[in-house]
Amino acid sequence: MPELPEVESLTRFLGDHLVGRTVERVYPVAVHALKTYDPPVTALEGRAFDEVGRHGKFLDLRAGDVHLVIHLARAGWVRWSEKLPDVPPRPGKGPLALRVRLAEPAGTGFDVTEAGTQKHLAVYVVRDPQDVPGVARLGPDPLGGTVTLDDFAGLLAAERRQIKGVLRDQTVLAGIGNAYSDEILHAAKMSPFKMAAKLSADEVARLYEAMGTTLEDAVQRSLGLPLRDLKAEKKSGLRVHGRKGEPCPVCGDTIREVSYRDSSLQYCPTCQTGGKPLADRRMSRLLK
The missing domain is CATH 3.20.190.10 (MutM-like, N-terminal)
Known part of the structure; x- marks a missing residue:
């Protein structure tokens, strides 16, 4: 997409x-x-x-x-x-x-x-x-510095949902979908199932920085490319999304997947969930 x-x-x-x-x-x-x-x-x-x-x-x-x-x-x-x-x-x-x-x-x-x-x-x-x-219905655009750290913190504080869903919600932030939400959370070293409103100030700042750098880097990689090459560039630049079973480029752990409805997410257990795998079922949560 x-x-x-x-x-x-x-x-x-x-x-x-x-x-x-x-x-x-x-x-x-x-x-x-x-x-x-x-x-x-x-x-x-x-x-x-x-x-x-x-x-x-x-x-x-x-x-x-x-x-x-x-x-x-x-x-x-x-x-x-x-x-x-x-x-x-x-x-x-x-x-x-x-x-x-x-x-x-x-x-x-x-x-x-x-x-x-x-x-x-x-x-x-x-x-x-x-x-x-x-x-x-769109929320603010996260590219180009139009959303400040304080703005971002305010948006998350109002959300009693898992951070993965919040990042994908177009009424909260415009433009981030399934792939780049996975990439942002991996860069921020954060579980997709952390509750948005409960993130600490340090976690919010880390996530905000990861969001900006991930999106801007993706744009810069594609500048000047013919339209026919943009999809391939997106896929080649993704570190975890769509890479189930491959080694994490940061730590080498195996990238895992959680499936839900007609979609799925990918993450690295070592980088994002303290080494604990997420249960791969529709109502997923950390295995005890």
Whole structure:
């Protein structure tokens, strides 16, 4: 799933390639992905992109007073092309959800795609990004120093939940998902099941620093990469997430996994739980 660092990299890439360029045609191929109807997607045609921004995991492409807002969900992606097919795309069962063709140079533009059978990608055309429910509910963005240590401490103090869930909650902090919450907790040497409100001042400070460095490092690694390489860069840079059974790069212990619902988390027992494995069941807690 694209998270804050990947969407930030997409934002910077698209900003470099789209700002000042005019939309020729928009093709909403997967109608189920389009969540709004007023303004219509055709309102983008003939307008030049002025700005590309980000709200958590949401891309925001502004053209005049119209915003194309995209949430890539679990399996969505943006694919840039210097030569789009001349034939308009037809609705079907393929991964293509949306195509945007630019007026110049001829044939350039991008596709928004979604792999797999579970279709959760969402596309909105709005006058104000706050009209998108998911954007309106977002908490503050943790990248770039907009959240201070005091802000962070205040957010955690109000949460009577496990820290893993708090970090992933988009209404608390915008942009962190399953993968980077695992990475942040590993860098902070903290159990994913510690209660957020009960963290000491030292633990809060350690977690805050780990959050900033983990996210910023991930963004810096991806700068300048082609869009097709961003997913591979994310995977190669992860130290614990998705690496069950591999040695921890810090201590050498075996990385373990806890599965729950339709997701899972990975952690290092030595680095994060005092050597104690977490029970791998839905209502997981430290083994006694």
